[in-house]
Amino acid sequence: MAKTIDLDRLYTDALVWDAHAGVFPSPEVDLNLLDDWRRAGADYVSINVGFDVMDWQDTLATLAAYRRWVVDRPGDFVLVNRVEDIEDARGEGRFALSFDIEGMNALNGDLNMVSLYHALGVRQMLFAYNLNNAAAGGCHDDDGGLTEFGRAVVREMNRVGMIVDCTHAGYRTTLDIMHESNRPVVFSHSNPAAIWQHQRNIGDEQIRACAATGGVIGLNGMGIFLGDNVIDTDTMQRHVSYVSDLVGPEHVGIGFDYSPAIDVDIGVILRSRPDYWPAGQQYDTRGIKHAGPALLPELIAKLAAAGFGESELRGFLGENFKRVAASAWQ
Ligand SMILES: [Zn+2]
Numbered sequence: 001m002a003k004t005i006d007l008d009r010l011y012t013d014a015l016v017w018d019a020h021a022g023v024f025p026s027p028e029v030d031l032n033l034l035d036d037w038r039r040a041g042a043d044y045v046s047i048n049v050g051f052d053v054m055d056w057q058d059t060l061a062t063l064a065a066y067r068r069w070v071v072d073r074p075g076d077f078v079l080v081n082r083v084e085d086i087e088d089a090r091g092e093g094r095f096a097l098s099f100d101i102e103g104m105n106a107l108n109g110d111l112n113m114v115s116l117y118h119a120l121g122v123r124q125m126l127f128a129y130n131l132n133n134a135a136a137g138g139c140h141d142d143d144g145g146l147t148e149f150g151r152a153v154v155r156e157m158n159r160v161g162m163i164v165d166c167t168h169a170g171y172r173t174t175l176d177i178m179h180e181s182n183r184p185v186v187f188s189h190s191n192p193a194a195i196w197q198h199q200r201n202i203g204d205e206q207i208r209a210c211a212a213t214g215g216v217i218g219l220n221g222m223g224i225f226l227g228d229n230v231i232d233t234d235t236m237q238r239h240v241s242y243v244s245d246l247v248g249p250e251h252v253g254i255g256f257d258y259s260p261a262i263d264v265d266i267g268v269i270l271r272s273r274p275d276y277w278p279a280g281q282q283y284d285t286r287g288i289k290h291a292g293p294a295l296l297p298e299l300i301a302k303l304a305a306a307g308f309g310e311s312e313l314r315g316f317l318g319e320n321f322k323r324v325a326a327s328a329w330q
Helices: 007-013 031-039 056-071 083-091 112-119 148-160 171-180 204-212 233-247 266-272 293-305 310-328
Strands: 017-021 044-051 077-079 095-102 122-126 163-165 217-219 252-254
Touching (some): 007 310, 031 044, 031 056, 031 095, 056 095, 077 083, 083 095, 083 310, 163 310, 204 217, 233 252, 233 293
Parallel strands (some): 017 044, 077 095, 095 122, 217 252
């Protein structure tokens, strides 16, 4: 008979790592929204300070504002430098975070910007945001693969210690990135296209290539990437189980892409830039739903019922992404 797992205890003492928040970055954002993660029992989140839709100067301004907010609250928050900082923060009851950037327009074509961003707390970068840029091809564009500049950025990210992230890039570019990187590579917030066909979702070959680097695929909680705008935990369980069955449970994690501060319909923003969020990709859906960390206890119960064991659940909740970070952030 299978051993019964005490899921309440497991969730309480497991490391909970959300590899990407989907807050629209701006210096005006009130980071008290991080309380949503803390209340849900999460220990760490990577929050984006920019994406290709913004000018690079606005990314720096957002980074400056977020950074100041975090370092002004040392009793409650830790800006992570190394993986050990996250375990230390847990022990002290503090919440850990670092920053990511979605797309390389933020580099302004200058390789020197990688180490600057690293010094300021960015620990994960994506190459493109849906459309092509000077480094890479996007998932909603005619992807020509990683450029010479993009290859140099991969090597520089490996060197300075940032997680190389393939989410939002095009198919060919993602394979180029994984070939170039000498560290594990992630898809921080991408779902399998085999479960829901969408240009933002990824194919089996990409999932296998990611796993072969030692990387992790993070479950995205947006209803239009999970299905026909659904966010129930049965649907999420199917996405997680699919990736786990394909490449192993040590290669799945969480990247909910969640934003708590949705006082406007997220669709209003998406419809405002049909170049970055093109027609025919559900972005015009009214009332796009969004699963967040509060659903995690219910989700792990579904995963346990689907056959995930205790160490596999701990891997999914955080240990898998922690393993990647421990390698990338050296
Ligand atoms: Zn994203």
